[in-house]
Amino acid sequence: MWAPARAPAEPYYRLAMTAAGKHQVSRSETTRRGTRQGRAGIRDVAAAAGVSITTVSDALNGKGRLPDATRRHVREVADRLGYRPSAAARTLRTGKSGLIGLTVTTYGDEPFTFTEFAYFAEMARAATSAALARGYALVILPATSRHDVWSNVALDGTVVIDPSDHDPVVSELVRQGIPVVSDGRPAGTLPVTAWVDNDHEQAVLGILDHLAAAGARRIGLLTGTSTDTYTRLSTHAYLHWCERSGQDPVYEEYPAHDPCAGAVAADRLLARPDRPDAVYGLFDPNGTDLLAAARRYGLRVPDDLLLVCCSESTVYATTEPPITTLSLKPRRIGTAVVQLLIDAIEGLDHGRPVEQVISTELIIRTSSVRAVPPRTAVGAPRRPE
């Protein structure tokens, strides 16, 4: 069936080959041991199928013009030999690795921040799914990685989570022409290919309005000391709302990456002389910390204290009482970020930068709803004149 190709046997031709191009022969016979120690290469498949390398490549990749019989035959032989194409060789040749970097913010030497934990996990999960569905895989690459690790992996593009102001990693990647999509609106003039974010100001304003509507007179904020976009925008929105509605700001800051500091800050907030009757906590653990602090001070939730917290955790559905949470929809963000990135990689974005805003969701539970409507006129928030 698969007759060996007729050998062109002009003597001078063969002589010339062995003289001038001796490496040409060495390929097929000299240095190759039969099936190679480890894996079968495309050459082995070609030899076994009695066709050329080109034909094997075309048959397996669905390219070229081949009759179905040849295609099937090659595929079958490849299967029989357990042939797996070399990812490295393919990447070298095509320039595409099918790998996407997932750059996570770091505090100290741990890969990702503790406070963004549930958020990050959900986001990464969605991103992995989305990438996979389009044939890409994700590589976890902390921002502080040594340079050699970064340059040791061929990336088609990168997702950056909450890049800092003038992130050197981002600049370097852009300089290399690698698309970069950021989760979080980039600060300054960071030249990202696209970004996805929530409207944090809008979300905070919505929560404050919700709390005010539930009868809150003085709303406090539990916020962070770091300068990332999320913290900055949220705090700013809070201050703005206070100014607009004539309430004195009541807030406590703490280093958000320190799990213990949160409990202390929550305690401080409720110990203040101008104790708030409602609190919004910007970070995931704030809910349980505030609840514990309220118990210590004998404050009933929601009767004496209204509570809302930004979190993706499901535990707040079963706390006593259940706590109202703001979800940033990490699943949707993760998916969107990856779609945008792959579009850019594959040139489907037509080169223009994209900004995409994902809406948040306020999951209202007992902690921010008063059973009885607030008594009328406890005393309007007085402003020092």
Place this chain on the structure above:
Amino acid sequence: MWAPARAPAEPYYRLAMTAAGKHQVSRSETTRRGTRQGRAGIRDVAAAAGVSITTVSDALNGKGRLPDATRRHVREVADRLGYRPSAAARTLRTGKSGLIGLTVTTYGDEPFTFTEFAYFAEMARAATSAALARGYALVILPATSRHDVWSNVALDGTVVIDPSDHDPVVSELVRQGIPVVSDGRPAGTLPVTAWVDNDHEQAVLGILDHLAAAGARRIGLLTGTSTDTYTRLSTHAYLHWCERSGQDPVYEEYPAHDPCAGAVAADRLLARPDRPDAVYGLFDPNGTDLLAAARRYGLRVPDDLLLVCCSESTVYATTEPPITTLSLKPRRIGTAVVQLLIDAIEGLDHGRPVEQVISTELIIRTSSVRAVPPRTAVGAPRRPE
């Protein structure tokens, strides 16, 4: 300085060359444009520095015998050109990619199970750190990925989390000679290179003893329906303990990957006629679910019901009351798994398989400690005769 190679000029010889081997000339001049559109290659560095490619490679990789002056000069030129070695080419040449796969169990099309969530996140975090410290990066690869994604990435080795009985992915990887280290003792005769796990039987026995010492008469179990190693071993240990101590088993099963089913199962367990006075929950959310169920039935914790739950979550430190948890030490497991894997990749394991057991930690909180010692003889657990 850099004279062109002398041209051999025998006429018949040249004729043969242009006929048979004309490609030999095209390399140096024909197809190359000056500095290439995108990035500078090692060739460009060599040309700019006035040395050979070999010298550049040696200088940058710290090999060969070169005077420091040359080394510095080459490095400087490389920096100036913004040279970054091609990861793909290096991988193709050396056979090492510096990438480690992190295979996660999947239910449905989501990358990882919900129940192992906090555990997984912590484990992945530690694994990422450990890999990075040794110059490797992690690729997230769900077990159900399409084959093309798996073969599209060159892996030096893989971490498999809780592989199923005769996992085809593991077999395939081993067949390709790629080291595989599993988190979780492999069931059956899965040929992994090494594995790391807790002693789950020991842990469960310890907890049951702890609860019995705290006065528990009838200890219930909240367990899963799936057949993974963790669930199987833990349940088995529970049954064994019951048999040994003459207590009737009281347990409820539910599909652990379903977040809602857990709450229902917790409710079922406490609604039974032979209601336990202590419960151990195998999965992360069981603690809050059991607490909520206990409240519904008017059971006080720990007075009427002792509670322990396997979890890595910090929320259990601030629940009301705080709940005793068993930590599987995912950080240590993640680190150990990666160390073993990289040892195997780099041939430091001397080829023998390694099994490593990480000890668990019981974090004792209020939920499993009775303020007053149990009243004597409430009535021994009666067995229907």
Place this chain on the structure above:
DNA sequence: CCGGCATGCAGAAACGTACCTGTCAACTCC
């Protein structure tokens, strides 16, 4: 009977690196 056009495949040139194998000089050692 011949030019033109599919069809079915083979040859060989890259992709960018690492490393093996020289080669040529300058020393060193009896």
Place this chain on the structure above:
DNA sequence: GGAGTTGACAGGTACGTTTCTGCATGCCGG
């Protein structure tokens, strides 16, 4: 003062693909 040694590099091949180009063959219309 020649043989051996060592330092400092250059040449060239191989890693395993993809793909561009090329070459037969068969067929059809003119």
